[in-house]
Amino acid sequence: MRHEVKVLQPDGVVHTACELCPWGCGMEVQIKGGKVERVRGDKGHPLNEGVLCPKGVSALEVAFSPHRITHPMKREKEGWKRISWDEALDILSAKLIDIKERFGPQAFAVAIGMPILLGGNTTVSFLRRFCDIYGTPNCFSVESLCYRCRIIAYILTLGKFPVADVANARCIVVWGNNPHHSNPPLARRIIKSIDKGARLICIDPRRTEMAKRADLFLQVRPGSDCALALGMMHVIVEEDIFDHEFVREWTVGFDELRSVVANYPPERVEKITWVPADKIREAARLFATVKPACIVQGTNALDQHTVGIQNARAVAILQALTDNIDNLGGFITSSRVHINPIRLTERMSGEPLGVDQYPLFYEVWGRSFGEGQTMVLPDALLSGQPYPIKALFVAASNPLLTWPNSQKVKKAFETLDFIAVMDLFMTPTAEMAHLFLPAATFLERTELCDYYGTLHAIPYVTLRKKVMEVGKAWSDLRFWFSLARTMGYDELFPWEDEEEAIRYALEPTGLSMQDLYEHPGGVPFGKLRVDQYKQKGFATPSGKVELYSQTLKEMGYDPFPMHREPFEGPLEGELVKEYPLILTTGARDVHFLHSEFRQIERLRKKRPHPTVQIHPSNAGDLGIEDGDVVVVETRLGSIQLRAEVTDDILPGVVQVPHGWEEANVNLLTDNRPADPVTGFPGLKALLCRIRAG
Ligand code: SF4
Numbered sequence: 001m002r003h004e005v006k007v008l009q010p011d012g013v014v015h016t017a018c019e020l021c022p023w024g025c026g027m028e029v030q031i032k033g034g035k036v037e038r039v040r041g042d043k044g045h046p047l048n049e050g051v052l053c054p055k056g057v058s059a060l061e062v063a064f065s066p067h068r069i070t071h072p073m074k075r076e077k078e079g080w081k082r083i084s085w086d087e088a089l090d091i092l093s094a095k096l097i098d099i100k101e102r103f104g105p106q107a108f109a110v111a112i113g114m115p116i117l118l119g120g121n122t123t124v125s126f127l128r129r130f131c132d133i134y135g136t137p138n139c140f141s142v143e144s145l146c147y148r149c150r151i152i153a154y155i156l157t158l159g160k161f162p163v164a165d166v167a168n169a170r171c172i173v174v175w176g177n178n179p180h181h182s183n184p185p186l187a188r189r190i191i192k193s194i195d196k197g198a199r200l201i202c203i204d205p206r207r208t209e210m211a212k213r214a215d216l217f218l219q220v221r222p223g224s225d226c227a228l229a230l231g232m233m234h235v236i237v238e239e240d241i242f243d244h245e246f247v248r249e250w251t252v253g254f255d256e257l258r259s260v261v262a263n264y265p266p267e268r269v270e271k272i273t274w275v276p277a278d279k280i281r282e283a284a285r286l287f288a289t290v291k292p293a294c295i296v297q298g299t300n301a302l303d304q305h306t307v308g309i310q311n312a313r314a315v316a317i318l319q320a321l322t323d324n325i326d327n328l329g330g331f332i333t334s335s336r337v338h339i340n341p342i343r344l345t346e347r348m349s350g351e352p353l354g355v356d357q358y359p360l361f362y363e364v365w366g367r368s369f370g371e372g373q374t375m376v377l378p379d380a381l382l383s384g385q386p387y388p389i390k391a392l393f394v395a396a397s398n399p400l401l402t403w404p405n406s407q408k409v410k411k412a413f414e415t416l417d418f419i420a421v422m423d424l425f426m427t428p429t430a431e432m433a434h435l436f437l438p439a440a441t442f443l444e445r446t447e448l449c450d451y452y453g454t455l456h457a458i459p460y461v462t463l464r465k466k467v468m469e470v471g472k473a474w475s476d477l478r479f480w481f482s483l484a485r486t487m488g489y490d491e492l493f494p495w496e497d498e499e500e501a502i503r504y505a506l507e508p509t510g511l512s513m514q515d516l517y518e519h520p521g522g523v524p525f526g527k528l529r530v531d532q533y534k535q536k537g538f539a540t541p542s543g544k545v546e547l548y549s550q551t552l553k554e555m556g557y558d559p560f561p562m563h564r565e566p567f568e569g570p571l572e573g574e575l576v577k578e579y580p581l582i583l584t585t586g587a588r589d590v591h592f593l594h595s596e597f598r599q600i601e602r603l604r605k606k607r608p609h610p611t612v613q614i615h616p617s618n619a620g621d622l623g624i625e626d627g628d629v630v631v632v633e634t635r636l637g638s639i640q641l642r643a644e645v646t647d648d649i650l651p652g653v654v655q656v657p658h659g660w661e662e663a664n665v666n667l668l669t670d671n672r673p674a675d676p677v678t679g680f681p682g683l684k685a686l687l688c689r690i691r692a693g
Contacts, residue, residue, distance in 0.1 A: 001066045006469040007034055015042055015520035017449045017462045019442035020055040020062065021593045022114060023047065023185050024449045026521055027056060029467050036060060036443070036468055044521040046458050053184040053590050058602050063441045063470060067599040068424055070471025073436040080436065085472060089486040091435060095418050096134065096487065099391045105135030105349045107390040111374060112141040113397030114594070115442075116476055122448050122505045123476055125342035127395065128370065130480045133489050135349040137372065138389065142397065144354075144374035145404070148361065149303035149678045153312030155364050156549055158325065159539030160333055164294035165457045165528070166190050168329035171286060171293035173201045175315065176225065176301025178208040182588035185456070186296070199290050201283050203228065204301075205584060206613070206655060207648040216283050219650050221570075222584045223685030224273040226307045227563035228280065229314035231269030234261040235284035236321055242288065243323035250533065251320055253548025253560070260560045272563060272571070274650070288322050292329025295319065300586055304683040308675035310561035313549070317561065320545040326532045334453030335526030337461060339505040344492065345370065353380050353389075358679040360555070365541065373679040375671060378405070378412035391418040395476065396439060400428040401595040401664055404681045405636065405671035422479065425599060428661060438473040445475040446498040448505065448516075453526060461511065462522030466498070477501060557677055566685035567674055570652070579634060579687035581618065582653045585665045586683050595659035610660040611644035614690065615651040619643060622690055629693035632656060634686055637667040640693045654690065 011031050017024040026045020030037045039059045043050035055062075062068075072088035073080040083091075099107050110131055117124055124141075131139040151161045166172055166189050179187035187210065194200050194213060202211035203218045203225070211217045220228055236242050237258055247254050266277035273280075287293050295315045302311035316331070324330030345368075352372025355362045361373045381389055392413070403409050413419060413432050421430040422437040430436055445466055452460040466475070474482075477498045484493035495501035503513050515523060537543035541550065553559035570576045591603040598604055612632055614624065624630055626645040631638050632654065641656070641663040649655060656665045674682030 003064060003068065003070050003471045005036070005064070007031060007036055007467065008469065009465070009467055014465055014467050015522075016443070016467065017464045017522070018052065018056045018059060019115060019464065020059060020597070021053070023183060023455070024452065024462065025052055025056055025185055026462065027052065027059070029443065031467070042521050045462070046460055047452060047456055048185045048188070051184070051188060054603060054606065055591065055593065055597060058597075058600050059441075059443065061600050061602055062424070062597065063443050065425070065599055068470070069426060069436060070438045070473045072438060072472065075434050085474065085482070088435060088437060089483055092420055092483060093486045095391060099418070100134065103388055103390050106138055107388055108134065108136045108393070109138035109140065109377065109389050109391070110136070110393045110395060111397050111399060112139065112395050114142050115396040117141055117143070122339060122342070122502055126477055126501060127480050129342050129344055129492070130484055130489070132344040132347045133484070133492050134487075135347060137348045137350055137352040140352075140371055140374035140377065143371070144679070145304065145681055146300055147303070148369065149308045149675060149680050150297055150312035152360055152364060152678060153309045154316050155367070156309070156360070156551060157313050157316040157546055158320070158331070161454070162325070162331035162333045163455065163457050164296045165329050165332045166193055166294060166296060167457070169193055169198055169292055169294045170329060171199045171201070171290035173203065173287055173293070173295040174210050174214075175203040175295055176298035177296050178204070178206070178210065178298070178587060179296070180209040181590040182299055184590060190296070199286055201286060205650040205653050206587070216279065216286065218275045218279050218283055221272075221274040221650065222582050222653060223305060223566035223569055224563065225302050225305070226311050226314055226561050227264060227269050227272040228275060229311070229318060230261050230264035230561060230563060231266050231273070231280045232284040232287065232318060233257070233314070233321065234264045234269075235266065235281050236288045237261055239285070241285065242321040246323035247321060250538070251545040251547050252542045253546065257317070257547045257560060260562070264563070287318065291322070291324065292327050293322060293324050294330050299588070301684060304586065304674065304680050305685065306564050306566050306674045306682055307562070308680045309677040310558060314561040317547055320547065325545070326530060328528065328530060332457050332528050332530070333532065334457060334459040334528045336453060337450040337509050337511070337525060339450075339509060340507050342505065343370065353377060353386070354679060358677070361678045365551070375403070375673060375679050375681055378403075378408050378671060381412035381415045390416060392416050394419065394421045394429055394433070396423055398423075398427040398429045398595045400432070401659055401661060401666060403671065404666050404669040404683060406664055406666040407637065408671055422476070427595065437479065438471065440470070440473045440475040443467045444469055444473060445477070446502065448502050449522075457528060459524060459526040459528065460522055461516070461525045463513070463516035552677070566682055567672070568687040569685060570687065575635070575687050579689045581688050581690060583632070583634065583668065583686040583688035584653060584655050584684045585669060585686075586658050587655055589657055592659060595661070598660070610641045610657055610663045612641055612690070613644045613646055613649045613655040615649050615653070616645050616647055617651045618654070619645045622692070624690065624692060631691050631693045632668065632688055633691070634668040634688045636670060639663045639665065639667055654688065
């Protein structure tokens with residue numbers, strides 16, 4: 001299907017920021033003869049310096065895809081029926097008013113996916129403002145299983161959320177991260193540092209492209225990273241190569257930590273992690289003695305575990321023991337863009353789901369993250385406890401493929417009276433909906449991209465500019481503003497359009513829309529905060545780095561990182577007899593983002609079907625050859641896909657990507673909370689078996 005396209009900018013080049021994955025690469029859009037002709041990387045943007053990944057290069061194919069749905073639709077007995085936006089807003093508004101009257105505002109939940117979270121602070125805050133005014137506390141996001149775990153862990157340990165400054169590091173540890181696929185701009189920046197002489201350590205069950213460039217590669221068993229970190233600490237403490245002055249002046253709990261790590265000599269850690277003891281020693285020495293050094297933690301690889309929070313705490317502690325905090329090349333924060341407050345949380349009615357089980361997921365020392373733990377939603381829907389949820393709005397998310405235990409998620413969603421989905425394409429989740437609302441791509445939205453400092457240690461702000469309109473697709477801001485007006489919230493949503501709302505948000509920053517328009521590629525904003533703790537201390541209760549966490553102790557959790565086996569592991573229990581292989585899921589593929597973009601021909605050609613990676617030794621035992629169709633089974637289900645036999649993966653481990661409708665790995669995964677502190681699921685170390693299909 002061809003879409004009606006209205007180009008809004010004159011002929012020439014429009015600078016914007018890509019949003020087909022989280023990172024926001026600078027992009028130039030060429031307009032010629034009133035048509036959007038092509039995109040290319042923006043050479044002046046400090047993040048990607050002119051380079052786009054295959055998704056970014058395909059941005060126009062995404063925007064103009066014939067599979068895209070660009071008009072609102074409602075479900076009728078005969079199937080989907082095209083409707084107007086006014087009709088869609090009336091249906092939704094009437095449904096929300098009815099739900100609120102009969103069950104209370106908390107009975108309406110919103111599930112926000114990554115494209116909205118990464119629309120920048122303003123977009124997500126206005127969406128949450130709508131929820132606040134309506135009164136529901138149940139505005140969830142993808143952060144329930146992605147990224148938030150390490151934010152909480154770093155705050156509990158360091159009082160803040162720093163990132164690895166790879167551009168200035170002399171030693172870089174890439175831990176459970178495959179940036180060539182998950183974060184191409186980061187991969188480029190790491191390689192630039194290596195080319196300038198930085199040393200590289202990679203820790204991963206798979207020999208990734210980055211691991212092939214590493215000085216040291218530690219092929220770790222999934223689920224044992226905490227033991228490895230403790231083994232490295234053991235060496236650093238025993239060999240007296242930690243930073244005495246920093247530890248003495250700026251940490252609490254070192255003596256107790258010394259006792260804890262005494263139990264993790266490299267020879268014992270080798271048995272747990274399958275990494276040779278001499279490599280553990282070598283990695284610890286390299287990391288502790290080559291400065292500045294930083295650990296780049298994978299997006300989820302250390303988080304989705306039984307000890308998710310402790311894995312990330314262990315990373316923060318390694319940075320602290322070596323005095324690599326608040327320094328260029330170590331862990332660093334940058335000044336943030338403080339926009340006008342947008343939330344109206346005082347209007348929220350009651351507490352979000354999951355707060356009672358996972359209070360630290362909601363708030364640490366009065367610093368609220370403002371949302372509950374989504375992973376409890378399927379059980380809450382099925383049980384009606386602690387209160388009924390009757391309607392769900394899914395914004396740019398596809399829980400039926402991306403949340404663990406898909407069968408349970410589907411059953412849970414079947415209990416809902418009403419589902420609305422706003423997205424670019426029809427998805428398995430949207431197929432369950434009563435209302436489909438067509439979303440705009442990033443080329444059809446005006447948004448502030450203000451997260452470069454937080455995510456990349458690049459203090460920078462870019463304005464994502466609306467280049468065109470496609471069909472009747474609406475930006476998220478336009479939709480939520482319009483719904484607010486339809487529901488009579490005009491006074492609390494006084495902004496005419498996106499630009500006016502962003503102008504309001506920017507007021508306290510000293511930046512203006514004019515500044516951003518006059519600097520088409522973006523503007524530097526603020527600075528990296530070197531030596532911040534020396535002026536202010538650490539924002540923890542002790543004012544120091546909390547190697548020992550009194551907060552965790554008081555709440556009944558381990559006060560120090562400790563190795564604990566995955567809830568399904570090869571070293572404990574009976575399950576391994578039936579399911580002898582370790583299943584790790586969720587690895588990224590640069591051509592896709594979670595369940596997105598399988599419809600885009602250029603990308604699909606590069607990866608036509610899903611594959612399970614298996615080591616030749618395991619494949620040989622099972623009589624499986626490269627390309628064979630195989631069945632991967634766990635105690636929850638089975639899927640069929642092709643084998644990719646490769647010695648890049650650790651023997652005994654298999655890796656299945658997520659997001660494929662035809663081989664949905666989340667039919668195999670368990671939604672039971674693995675990490676007791678955050679409720680994150682355990683998706684990186686499950687047990688499975690494989691047979692010929
Ligand atoms: Fe876009 Fe690719 Fe950059 Fe992600 S890495 S922002 S998809 S160009």
